[in-house]
Amino acid sequence: MDEVLICKDLRKKFGSRPAVDGISFAVKKGQCYGLLGPNGAGKTTTISMACGLMEKDSGEVIVDGKKLLHTSTAEKMAIGYVPQDLALYPELSVADNIRFFGRLYGIESKELSKRIDSVLELVGLNDRKNDRVGTFSGGMKRRANIAVGLVHSPLLLVLDEPTVGVDPQSRNAILEAVQNLIADGLAVLYTTHYMEEAERLCHLIGIVDSGKLIAEGTKHSLVGAVNSSKRIKIRFDEFNASYVKIFDEISFVDYVEQKANEIEIILNNDNIQIADIFKNVGEISSAIISAEIVEPNLESVFLSLTGKELRD
Numbered sequence: 001m002d003e004v005l006i007c008k009d010l011r012k013k014f015g016s017r018p019a020v021d022g023i024s025f026a027v028k029k030g031q032c033y034g035l036l037g038p039n040g041a042g043k044t045t046t047i048s049m050a051c052g053l054m055e056k057d058s059g060e061v062i063v064d065g066k067k068l069l070h071t072s073t074a075e076k077m078a079i080g081y082v083p084q085d086l087a088l089y090p091e092l093s094v095a096d097n098i099r100f101f102g103r104l105y106g107i108e109s110k111e112l113s114k115r116i117d118s119v120l121e122l123v124g125l126n127d128r129k130n131d132r133v134g135t136f137s138g139g140m141k142r143r144a145n146i147a148v149g150l151v152h153s154p155l156l157l158v159l160d161e162p163t164v165g166v167d168p169q170s171r172n173a174i175l176e177a178v179q180n181l182i183a184d185g186l187a188v189l190y191t192t193h194y195m196e197e198a199e200r201l202c203h204l205i206g207i208v209d210s211g212k213l214i215a216e217g218t219k220h221s222l223v224g225a226v227n228s229s230k231r232i233k234i235r236f237d238e239f240n241a242s243y244v245k246i247f248d249e250i251s252f253v254d255y256v257e258q259k260a261n262e263i264e265i266i267l268n269n270d271n272i273q274i275a276d277i278f279k280n281v282g283e284i285s286s287a288i289i290s291a292e293i294v295e296p297n298l299e300s301v302f303l304s305l306t307g308k309e310l311r312d
Contacts, residue, residue: 002028003062004078004156004187010049010059012042019045021211022059025204027156032178032188034202036195036302042211043191044084047158050189051081064155077105080154082146084161090134094125094144097133098151105152112151119147122180124173139170146174156187163197175200195298205298209306223296230267231294232277236287237261243284250280255303264294266304 005027012020020042027033037043048054050061052068052075061068063075088097095116102112120126123143128136133144142162149157159178163171178201182188192198198205199219207215207222215222236243239261247256247265255266265277274293278285294300 004029004064005050005189006060006062007046007050008060008062010046010061011057012045012049012054013057018211020049020056023206023208023211023213024059025206025213025216027187027189029155029187030182030185031203032182032190032201034198034205035189035191035208036198036205036298037191037208038306041208043208044160046208047081047160047189047191051079051158052076053081077152078155080149080152080157082149082157082159082162084164086141086145087148088133088141088144091132093130094120094133094136094147095129097144098148101148102151107152115151115153119150122150122177123147124177137167137170139166139173142166143170143174143177146177150181154186156189157181158189160191161193162190163192163194195302199298207302207305215301215305219298222298222301230270230272231296231300232265232267232274232291233294234263234265234277234291235261235289236263237289238287240284240287243287246281246284250277252276252280257303266300 003026007026008024010020010023011018023042023046025033035043035046045054049056052061052070052072055070064078066075068075089100092100098116098119099112102115107115116129117126120129123146125140125143125147128140133141136144146159146162163174166174175197178188190201204216204218205222206213217225243263244256244258247253247263252267252269252272253265254268257264274291277291278288
C-alpha cells in the first residue's frame with residue numbers, strides 16, 4: 001500500500017479539555033504531509049499518538065499496513081521521530097550519539113558504521129563526526145538530531161518543528177536533506193511555524209486549530225478554496241493607532257491587522273477596488289503612501305481559516 005501512515009479519528013483529552021478532537025489524515029511514500037497550526041492547536045499531541053508515544057483516547061493509527069498500539073514494537077521501528085527538544089548527549093561525539101541509538105535499534109556494528117557515515121553525509125556533518133555535540137551550534141544540533149532519527153532507515157520520518165531557532169545555513173541544509181529524503185521515497189510528517197517551509201516541502205497540508213483538522217489539501221487547492229476575497233496591504237507615512245478602528249468600521253472590510261507602519265485588510269466583497277478604500281477613509285487617505293493587492297498564499301489561508309497568525 002502507498003500509505004505509510006494512516007490516522008483515523010484520533011481523539012485525546014487532558015482533563016475535560018479536548019486536545020485532539022477527531023483528526024484523520026494519511027501520509028504516502030515519497031510524500032511530505034505538513035501539519036500546521038498555532039501553538040496549542042494539538043499538533044504535537046497528534047504526532048505523539050501517531051508515533052505511539054502517547055495513548056490515544058480513541059481512534060486508530062496504521063503504520064505500513066499494521067495497527068499501531070501503545071505497546072507495539074515493530075510498527076514503532078518503522079518510524080523515525082525527531083522531537084522539538086533535542087534528544088542528544090552533549091558529552092558524546094555526534095557519531096557516538098548516533099551509534100548509541102543505533103545499538104538500541106539492534107543494528108550490528110559493521111552495518112551501523114555505514115549508516116552513521118550515510119546519515120551524517122545527508123545532514124552535512126560528516127566532517128564533524130568526531131566532535132562533541134556540546135560544541136555544536138543550535139542548527140548543527142538540530143541536524144544531528146535528524147541524523148539520529150534516520151539511523152534505523154525508517155519508512156516514515158516525523159519532524160516536529162525541526163528548524164526552530166537555527167541559523168539560515170543549517171535551516172537550508174535541513175530543508176535540502178528533507179527534500180532529498182522525500183525524493184528517495186521516504187514518507188515525511190512535518191510540523192512547522194514557517195509557511196515558506198510548508199510551501200517548499202509539503203505535497204499535502206492539514207491545518208489544525210483547537211484540536212480539529214479544519215482544512216486539508218495542496219497549497220494551490222487551499223489557496224483557491226479559501227481566498228476568494230481580496231487582501232490589501234496599505235502603507236502609511238506615519239502610523240496612528242486610530243487607523244485600525246477606521247478600517248475596521250468599513251462595511252466591506254472583514255479583517256484588519258496592523259504590522260508596523262502597515263495595515264493589511266481582508267475584504268468581504270471581491271468587487272471592491274483600491275479606489276473604493278480611499279473614498280471610505282476620509283482625511284487619513286493623505287497619510288497613505290501605497291496600497292496594493294496581496295496575492296493569496298498559505299499565510300492568508302491560515303489567517304482566513306483561524307483568525308490567527310501561525311505563530312500565535
